[in-house]
Amino acid sequence: MSSLKLWIAIGMLVLASSSGDVMLSAAMKRIGDLDLIRMEKGLLGVISHVVREKLFLLGLCCLIFSFFCLLTALSWGDASLVAPASASLTYICSAILAKFLLHENVDRRRWLSAALVCVGVLLLVK
Amino acid sequence: MKLKKIFIYLAIACCNGTGDVLLKRGMENLGEIHLNHWTHIFNAFLDPWVVFGIICLAGFFYSYLTALSWADLTYVLPATAFGYVVTAFLSRFFLHEAVSPWRWAGVLLITCGVGLVARGPSLTERRKDREEDAPLPAVKEQHELA
Numbered sequence: 001m002s003s004l005k006l007w008i009a010i011g012m013l014v015l016a017s018s019s020g021d022v023m024l025s026a027a028m029k030r031i032g033d034l035d036l037i038r039m040e041k042g043l044l045g046v047i048s049h050v051v052r053e054k055l056f057l058l059g060l061c062c063l064i065f066s067f068f069c070l071l072t073a074l075s076w077g078d079a080s081l082v083a084p085a086s087a088s089l090t091y092i093c094s095a096i097l098a099k100f101l102l103h104e105n106v107d108r109r110r111w112l113s114a115a116l117v118c119v120g121v122l123l124l125v126k
Numbered sequence: 127m128k129l130k131k132i133f134i135y136l137a138i139a140c141c142n143g144t145g146d147v148l149l150k151r152g153m154e155n156l157g158e159i160h161l162n163h164w165t166h167i168f169n170a171f172l173d174p175w176v177v178f179g180i181i182c183l184a185g186f187f188y189s190y191l192t193a194l195s196w197a198d199l200t201y202v203l204p205a206t207a208f209g210y211v212v213t214a215f216l217s218r219f220f221l222h223e224a225v226s227p228w229r230w231a232g233v234l235l236i237t238c239g240v241g242l243v244a245r246g247p248s249l250t251e252r253r254k255d256r257e258e259d260a261p262l263p264a265v266k267e268q269h270e271l272a
Contacts, residue, residue: 021199028194035130035192050191091203098199105250109242110200116239117207123232124210 002076009073013086016066018093022101023059030055080125088118131197131248135240137189138205143212145182147220152176197248204240211236 028034031049038046050056073082095114099106152175159167170176186209193202211233217223 021203024191025194025199025202028191031195034195087207091207094203095200102199103250104198104200105247106200107246109246113204113239113243114200116235116242117204120232120235120239121207121210123228123235124214126226126228126232 006073006077006082009069009076010082010086010089013066013069013073014089014093016062016069017086017090018097020059020062020066021090021094022097023055023062025098025102027053027055027059084122084125088121091118091121131244134189134193135205135208135244138186138193138202139208139212141182141186141189142206142209143216145179145186146209146213147216148175148179148182151221152179198250201243201246201248204236204243207236208240 027050031037031053034046034050037049041049070082070086073086091114095106095110098104152170152173155173155175156166156170190202190206193205214225214229214233218225
């Protein structure tokens with residue numbers, strides 16, 4: 001039962017952090033190239049552009065929620081399981097969401113890269 | 127690969143990895159935090175290592191957002207994992223922690239993954255962009271008729 005609770009927390013963490021990343025990505029595409037905005041309006045201009053974008057704020061809320069899920073999961077399970085499991089699952093989940101929601105061209109090269117990074121992160125705790 | 131891409135990849139990885147290591151170094155000075163004295167955690171903000179760590183992580187978030195503004199999420203995400211590689215090297219040579227062969231194998235796999243995606247295109251070519259470059263034959267014909 002307790003392991004089910006832990007995996008539910010990890011699942012929520014992975015979903016929240018991947019959807020947060022997807023929302024940030026969509027928001028930044030709407031805002032446009034930050035380098036160009038910084039050259040025109042300076043750093044304060046960039047900050048005001050970014051914080052006025054609702055999707056960015058929503059994405060940020062998702063990332064904050066995922067952080068609290070991480071803290072909860074860490075209090076229920078070992079850090080050596082929770083941290084790598086959530087990080088590696090997030091890479092795969094983000095790639096899936098990016099393909100279907102952002103319609104990114106996730107070709108074989110990118111799937112392979114996501115898989116290598118996923119296994120690599122899992123090995124880091126050994 | 128453009129210089130801009132290399133620069134932003136390095137900025138994301140270095141700021142992420144260095145920020146984590148600096149935080150860890152600062153929290154070692156602070157010692158263990160007990161729930162009864164949880165306000166003790168605010169002392170962390172007085173520690174220069176923690177302050178530098180937070181500045182590094184703010185730099186990471188800025189470079190991450192900049193990268194997302196002109197590149198795909200699936201292109202930028204592996205760069206954040208490259209931060210673990212930087213962390214492993216800094217843990218070994220700066221914090222003098224033991225890094226097991228398995229962790230080095232993980233570092234190698236992440237490096238391969240990042241290298242693989244970094245050599246590909248950074249942004250998905252959208253249909254609209256292509257139409258702007260070369261108008262569709264049907265549209266051309268209409269122009270000719272007019």
